[in-house]
Amino acid sequence: MPQPVLADAAGPDVTAPIPRVAAPAGPRAAQRLPVLAWWLFTALPAGLALLAAVRAPRMPVLLDYWHVFAKITDDSGNLLLGPVFTYHLDQPFVVPSLLFYADAAWFGGDNRVLTVLTVVLLAVAVSALRTMLPRHLSPAVRGALTAAMAWLLFTSHATELWVQGTNGISWVPAVTSCTIAVACAHRGRPAGAAAAAVLGCLSFGAALPIWFVLAFIAWIRGESRLRVAIPAAAGVVVLGAWWLTKPAGTQSGATAAFDPDGRLSVLAAAVGGLWTVDTAVVAVIAGGLTIAGLGLLLRRTVTARPAAADAGWTGLALYSFALASMLALGRTTANVPGGNVGLISRYVLVAALATIALTVLATLHRPQWPHRYLVAAVVTLALLTHAIGGGKADEVRRSYAPLNLSAVALRVDAPAALDALHIQRAAAPAARALQAYPFTSAFTLGCHGPELGSHLDLSTAQPLSPGGPGTAHGALDAPATDAGAVITGWAVVDGTQPDCVLVTDSAGTVTGGGSAGLPLTAGQATAAAPGATAWQATAGPTNGPLAVLAVHGGRLYRLG
Numbered sequence: 097m098p099q100p101v102l103a104d105a106a107g108p109d110v111t112a113p114i115p116r117v118a119a120p121a122g123p124r125a126a127q128r129l130p131v132l133a134w135w136l137f138t139a140l141p142a143g144l145a146l147l148a149a150v151r152a153p154r155m156p157v158l159l160d161y162w163h164v165f166a167k168i169t170d171d172s173g174n175l176l177l178g179p180v181f182t183y184h185l186d187q188p189f190v191v192p193s194l195l196f197y198a199d200a201a202w203f204g205g206d207n208r209v210l211t212v213l214t215v216v217l218l219a220v221a222v223s224a225l226r227t228m229l230p231r232h233l234s235p236a237v238r239g240a241l242t243a244a245m246a247w248l249l250f251t252s253h254a255t256e257l258w259v260q261g262t263n264g265i266s267w268v269p270a271v272t273s274c275t276i277a278v279a280c281a282h283r284g285r286p287a288g289a290a291a292a293a294v295l296g297c298l299s300f301g302a303a304l305p306i307w308f309v310l311a312f313i314a315w316i317r318g319e320s321r322l323r324v325a326i327p328a329a330a331g332v333v334v335l336g337a338w339w340l341t342k343p344a345g346t347q348s349g350a351t352a353a354f355d356p357d358g359r360l361s362v363l364a365a366a367v368g369g370l371w372t373v374d375t376a377v378v379a380v381i382a383g384g385l386t387i388a389g390l391g392l393l394l395r396r397t398v399t400a401r402p403a404a405a406d407a408g409w410t411g412l413a414l415y416s417f418a419l420a421s422m423l424a425l426g427r428t429t430a431n432v433p434g435g436n437v438g439l440i441s442r443y444v445l446v447a448a449l450a451t452i453a454l455t456v457l458a459t460l461h462r463p464q465w466p467h468r469y470l471v472a473a474v475v476t477l478a479l480l481t482h483a484i485g486g487g488k489a490d491e492v493r494r495s496y497a498p499l500n501l502s503a504v505a506l507r508v509d510a511p512a513a514l515d516a517l518h519i520q521r522a523a524a525p526a527a528r529a530l531q532a533y534p535f536t537s538a539f540t541l542g543c544h545g546p547e548l549g550s551h552l553d554l555s556t557a558q559p560l561s562p563g564g565p566g567t568a569h570g571a572l573d574a575p576a577t578d579a580g581a582v583i584t585g586w587a588v589v590d591g592t593q594p595d596c597v598l599v600t601d602s603a604g605t606v607t608g609g610g611s612a613g614l615p616l617t618a619g620q621a622t623a624a625a626p627g628a629t630a631w632q633a634t635a636g637p638t639n640g641p642l643a644v645l646a647v648h649g650g651r652l653y654r655l656g
Contacts, residue, residue, distance in 0.1 A: 130236045130239070131235045131236055131239050133239075134236065134239030134240055134242065134243050135239060137243045137475075137478075138222075138239070138242050138243040138246045138247075139246075141246050141247045141250035141251070141478075141482065142215065142218075142219055142222075142246055142250050144250070144252075145215045145218070145250045145258045146212065146215050146258075148211075148255065148258050148259060149208065149211035149212045149214065149215050149258040149259075150208060150211075150212065152207055152208050152211045152258065152259050152260065152261070153207055153259075153260075153496075153500055154206055154207055154208065154503070154533055154538070155205065155206075155207055155500075155502060155503045155506075155533050155534060156196075156199075156205070156207040156210065156260065156261055156262045157207075157260065157262075157496065157499035157500060157502040157503075157517070157519075158260055158262040158263065158499070159517075159518035159519060159520070160184070160185075160262050160263075160266060161196055161261075161262040162519050162520040162523045163184070163520050163523075164184055164189065164192070164193050164196055165196055165197070165200060165520070165523045165526065165527070166520040166522040166523035166526070167179045167182070167184075168180050168193050168196075168197060169197065169200075169523070169526035169530075170526065171525035171526060171529065172525075172526070172529050173200075173201070173525075173526045173527075173529035173530040175197050175201075179193075180193045180194060183341075183342055183343060186301075186342045186343050186426075187300055187301030187338075187342075188297060188298055188299070188300065188301065188338070189266070189299075189300065190298040190299070191269050191270075191295065191298050191299040191300075192265050192266050192269065192299060192300065195210065195213070195265050195269075196210075196265070199261075199532075200526075200527060200530050200532040201530050201532075204531060204532055204533050204536050204538070205527060205530070205532025205533040205536075206533060207260065207261045207262075207533075208261070209261070210261025210262070210264060210265045211257075211258045211259065211260070211261040211264055212258075213261070213264075213265065214257050214258050214261060214264030214265060214268050215250075215258050217268045217269060217272045218249050218250060218257075218268060218272065220272055220276070221249060221271065221272040221275040221276075222242065222245050222246050222249055224272075224275045224276045224278075224279040225245050225275055225279065225412070225452065226238070226241075226242045226245065227279050227283065228278075228279050228282045228283075228408040228409065228456075229241055229242070229456070230405045230460070233459075234467075236467065237459065237467065237470060240470050240471060240474045241455065241456055241459060241474070243474055243478065244452065244455050244456075244474045244477060244478060245452050247474075247477070247478035247479075247481070247482060248370070248448040248451055248452050248477075248478075248481065249445065249448050249452075251370060251444060251448060251481055251482055251485050252482050252483075252485030252486050252488065252489045253369065253370060253441060253444040253447075253481070253484070253485035253488045253489075254441055254442065254444050254445060254448075254485075255441060255485070255488065255489035255492045255493070256440075256441035256442050256492045257441070257442055257445075259492060259493065259496060260496055263442050264442075266300060267300060267302065267442050267445070268445075269295075269296070269299040269300070270296045270297075270299035270300035270301075270302040270303040271296075271302055271303075271445055271449075273292045273293070273295045273296030273299060273303055273306075274292070274293070274296045274302070274303050274306045274309075274415060275412070275449075276288075276292040277289045277290075277292035277293045277296065277306050277309075277310060278306075278309065278310075278313065278408050278411045278412050278415060279408060280292060281309075281310045281313040281314065281317075281407070281408065281411065282313060282317075282404075282407050282408025282409075282411065283408075284317065284319070286310075286314070286323060286326075286327075289310050289327075290310075290327070290330075293306045293307060293310060293327075293330075297334055301338070301422070301426075302419060302422070304331075304334060304335060304338060304422075305331070305335075305415065305418035305419070305422065306331075306415065307327045307328065307330045307331030307334060308327070308328060308331045308414075308418070309411045309414050309415045309418065310327040310411070311324050311325070311326075311327040311328035311331065312410070312411055312414055313407045313408060313410070313411040314327065316397065316398070316404070316406065316407040316410055316411070317404045317407045318404070350426060350427050350428055350429050350437075351428050351429055351430075355428060358428050358430075359424040359425065359428050360424065361376065361380055361436060361438075362420075362423055362424040362427070362428045362436055362437055362438045363383070363420045363421055363423070363424040363438070364379070364380040364381075364383035364384050364387070364420075364438070365379035365380050365383055365436045365438030365439055366379075366383065366419070366420040366423050366424070366438035366443050366446045366447065367382075367383035367384075367386050367387055367416065367417070367420050367438075367446060367447055367450045368380060368381065368382030368383025368384070368385070368386055368447060369382075369383070369438055369439055369443060369444045369446070369447040370382070370444060370447045370448065370451060370481045370484070370485070371481065371484060372439070372484065373434075373439075373484065373485075373487035373488050373491065374434035374439055374487075374488075374491070375434070376434050376435055376436035376438075376439060379436065379438060379439060380436075383420075383438075383447070383450075386447075386450050386451060386454055387417070387450075389454050389458070390413045390417075390450065390453060390454055390457070393454070393457040393458060393461055394406075394410055394413065394457070397410055398410070405460060406457065406460065409453050409456050409457050409460070410453075410457075412449055412452065412453040413450060413453035413454070413457070415449065416446050416447075416449040416450035416453065417450070419445075419446045419449070420438070420446050420450075423437060423438060423443060423446070424438075441488055441491075441492050444485075444488075451477070455473075455474070455477065494615050497611075497613075497614050497615070498614055498632060499517060500611050501513065501517065501582065501610055501611060501632055501633070501634060502514075502517050502519050503533070503534040503539065504534070504541070504608060504609050504610060504633070504634055505517060505519065505634050506519060506524055506527070506534050506535075507534040507535065507539055507548070508548065508607065508608050508634065508635055508636030509521075509524065509580075509636055509637075510579070510580040510581070510608070510634040510635065510636060511580045512578060512580045512581040512582070512634075513580060513581060513582045513634035516581075516582050517582075541596055541598065541606070541609035542595070542596045542609075542611070543595060543596040543598060543609070543647045544595065544650075545650070546598055546606050546647070547606065548606055548607070548608075548609075549605065549606060550605070550606045551603075551604050551605055551606075552598070552600055552604040552605075552606065552645070552652065553604060554600065554604045554643055554645075554652075554654070556652055557643075557645055557652035557653060557654040558651070558652070558653050558654065559653070559654050560587060560589075560646060560653045560654060560655050562623060562624075562625065563625070567588075567589070567590050567591065568587075568588070568589045568590065568648075568653055569587070569588050569624075569625040569628065570585060570586060570587030570588065570589075570594075570628070570646055570653065570655050571585050571586060571587075571623070571624075571655065571656065572584075572585040572644060572655055572656035573585050573586075573619070573620070575656065576599070576642040576644050576656065577642070579599070579607065579608065579634075579635040579636060579637055579638045579642060580634065580635070580636070580637070581634065582632055582633075582634055583599065583610070583632065583633045583634060583635075583642075583644060584630065584631070584632045585620075585630070585631055585632075585644070585655055585656070586616060586620045586623075586624040586625075586628045586629065586630050586631065587612065587628060587629070587631055587646045587653070587655065588624070588625050588626070588627045588628035588629070589646065589648040589649075589653060590648070590649075591627045592627070592648075593612045593613040593628075593629040593631075594612045594631065594646035594647055594648045594653070595612070595647050595648055595649070596609060596610070596611065596612060596646075596647050597609060597610040597611065597612055597631045597632075597633040597644065597645065597646055597647070597655075598633070598644075598645045598647060599633050599634070599635035599642055599643070599644055599645075600642070600643045600645065601638040601639060601640055601641075601642065601643070602639075602640040602641050602643065603640075604643070607635040607636050607637075607638045607642075608633060608634050608635025608636055609633055609635075610631060610632050610633025610634060611631065611632065611633075612629060612630075612631040612646070613629045613631075614629060614630040614631060614632065615629070615630060616628065616629065616630050617630065631646070644656055
């Protein structure tokens, strides 16, 4: 039976496009906000380190730079390739040697180029470690862990690395190369890991144990026996070759005694150095707790090898432990501030790597912990260790301040001063030939006017004495008789430090200078007027008696 025809009824137009309802922007923006906040938090310590690197002294002032520079150049400034491949401090030093030379030849010997490069290399290390974070982690968790890495590697404890480029470029290229090697091995890229390991071994002895770390990571990942055996065999060859060719004897004043207690103390202090400025027992306890925590977290990883996600972090923990062991075996000495070499500023990278491994492994092994716990832990860890390290940063700046006299001593060729500052006088001809600082037009005595060779009217200089009326006081620690020696004293003008110190001959011709605002020595503190700071100066060869002048606000004050 035919169906009745329906009446014309208005129905929906199935051909019309279906309108899309826009998702509210609020929730998505709210998800992105924590990630952005973590990136800003991550960039903060790197920015602080970069600022310090840019504001660092213009000239490398540590003896290692000038010793290496004198060894690898002739008097005309030409690079000598043979000495580049010799040891420095009983360790390979190829990459830092080439960087020292490149800085002198291409950038005028500017220390700030090396300090900025140090910061960049540490940023590369942070990026390499970030690639090891599992993809299943949320963006906020990955951001939090990346922030922890940045704050620990750019800790204020390590200020030495980006204030004085010599130590930064001596130490950081090897450590960064090893983090890249660990990251490559973690992702199953043996060729990249081997290339980074080779570069590290050409940089410094800190990279020598990396081959065994790579073998360990391959074993944890369950790779073939060949993948495990090749880096292990390479490690045996590298260590054997180093042992057979290194110079005999100890270096850097290290003890040759058996001393198991002292060496164990150095090992633990190096791992726990983030938690104190100069109290060794605190660093030892913190290091012991860090090692114990890593041991508990890695027990199942090492015995059962359940997941490759832990492999790189396990290797990083092993590498930090190997570095601490090398310090204990090769650098143990009581002749350092705090009595423990593990507390030296640059070695805090050992503690940073160990603490990074501990933080990430704890996060991976305890995924049930609420996110707010991770946020609180990362922020507390970052800010607390950075605040503690402020004392170490102050120590570093105080210890380096007197070395700024090196530029004047080199420029005027003051032999006794160069010896006192441990600067290789033999490096001066090559630096002059390459027009490296201080042999450039950028050199200045910092007096905002008088420079070497300027003539001053000594009759206008007001006398400074230890006591008496007025607001300007100062003194020499000893009579200034040797122009090439370091001349020291203290001064205060109108309650502040002088702008600079000048040395002239009897006719008023400027033959040298120095810097003020230095910490008072114990002997100076007992005799100095309130508000005084120490100063030091030196001068080149001159005839007749010397005149030492403090300059403040364009006025001259005669010392002694």
